[in-house]
Amino acid sequence: MDFRSFCMLETESLRTALAHLNQAAKKVLFLTDAAGHLTAALTDGDVRRHLLSGGTLEDSAANAGNHRPITATGREEAIRLLAQHGCIAVPVLDGAGRIMDIVLEDERQAEPHAALGLPVVIMAGGKGTRLEPYTKILPKPLIPVGDLPIMEHIMRQFRQYGCTEFHGIVNYKKQLIKAYFSENEEHFDTIWYDEDKPLGTGGGLSLLKGKLSETFFLTNCDLLIFTDYEKLLRFHRENGSAVTMVCAEKHVTIPYGVVETGENGVITAMREKPAFQFLTNTGLYLVEPEVLEDIGEDEVIGFPDIIERQRRKGRRVSAYTVGEEDWLDMGQLDELEKMRERLYGKP
Structure with missing residues (x-):
């Protein structure tokens, strides 16, 4: 056509x-x-x-x-x-x-996705301070993007791949989150884990020790990745990785002329509106269950630090790259409308 x-x-x-x-x-x-x-x-x-x-x-x-x-x-x-x-x-x-x-x-009848059937762990305990004042009222997982809260969008997306077992790590306004999903008509199969205190983006995983025995998805509660999850899992397994981090390409152009100087203010180089390309962590991972055993009880730690711990132990950690346009992140207010437009189209 x-x-x-x-x-x-x-x-x-x-x-x-x-x-x-x-x-x-x-x-x-x-x-x-x-x-x-x-x-x-x-x-x-x-x-x-x-x-x-x-x-x-x-x-x-x-x-x-x-x-x-x-x-x-x-x-x-x-x-x-x-x-x-x-x-x-x-x-x-x-x-x-x-x-x-x-x-x-x-x-519009797209090919059905492969049924992966892996557990999905969602880190949903943060305060979402970058989304204030909305998160003064609602926890970040329940911030609506169009007709549904972001966490439900995430769960629906995984369910397309046959991933129906969800584990939610919650803290801030956790009763609101649990109440919403307990009355949800979709009936998501979710096990909740309460953080008694904030443990960072990785420490809460210690609550899942002994609960998971297979590869699992780990995701923050404010993002959507549009990629083939079957290919992602194949990449993870073929590389024999303990952790695979999904990374997005980013292209940034500095809107100014950039000047480099040496001693006494001598200009050594000038570049007009330089462009940079790099990979950034999206907050979606595939993780092997043994990684959980290396997290201490009540340890406050970010998941990137857990990845570094695995790397130092000699375990393989990998990056799976997606395009910049395949990553939707609502971590900041100006990104929230972009996510809504991507999911529902412009009004």
Whole structure:
């Protein structure tokens, strides 16, 4: 399918647009400017509403279009949005807003995921201070992203891979978290572990000693990773790793000219708006159960320090890389809306 057959310049007339819509298998057009940037979506219903409000067929298509269509940044996201919203089609945009592809409703039945069946441990005890003032009222796992709290989004995603056994480590406002899931219609199979005091991003795992006997997923409660979890598990096992950390590529451009100096303020180098590329820890891991035995009771420790402890013992630790666009993190307020748009599309 050539997606360009669903595209038309926004300056074309509604008469021309109607002719295209009558010929198209799917009754939708995506309007673009001369550079290919998406500006609106147009259906025959949009045209009828425009005409009923006093418009004419000689008006430009842009006058009748929906200027806030649902869009995606990748095919998997587009397929998910098709299922969520019952759309005819979802355009896939590049970083500049140009149409790269269009996914049609016929494609929304994605291939079923492999049933991995691994336990999932969710670190849900933090105060979420970066999300204040919301977390003054709700614990971070219950902060809503669209229609559902972030923790439920995480659990639903794992359940697509047959992972139905959940272990939640809780502390801050833990009774609210437990109450929400105890009355949840989805009936998630969850075992709760109470931290009596904050133990960091890793110390709470000591509560699971003797409770897990197989490889398990470990995730923070504020992120979603869109990747093939079967490939991730295969990578982990083929490498014989004690821990596999999922890392995302990050590209950062410093918006200033950067100056390096030597003695007495002598300029030694200048770089205009330098760009850097690096890997960052997303907060999702695959972990072998023996790692739990190396965590002391009531030990306050971050999980990256636990990984370093494994590395010093000579155990293999690995990094599995995903694209920057495959990592959604709602750890800060400005990221919360980005996550909602990625899951549900722009309003």
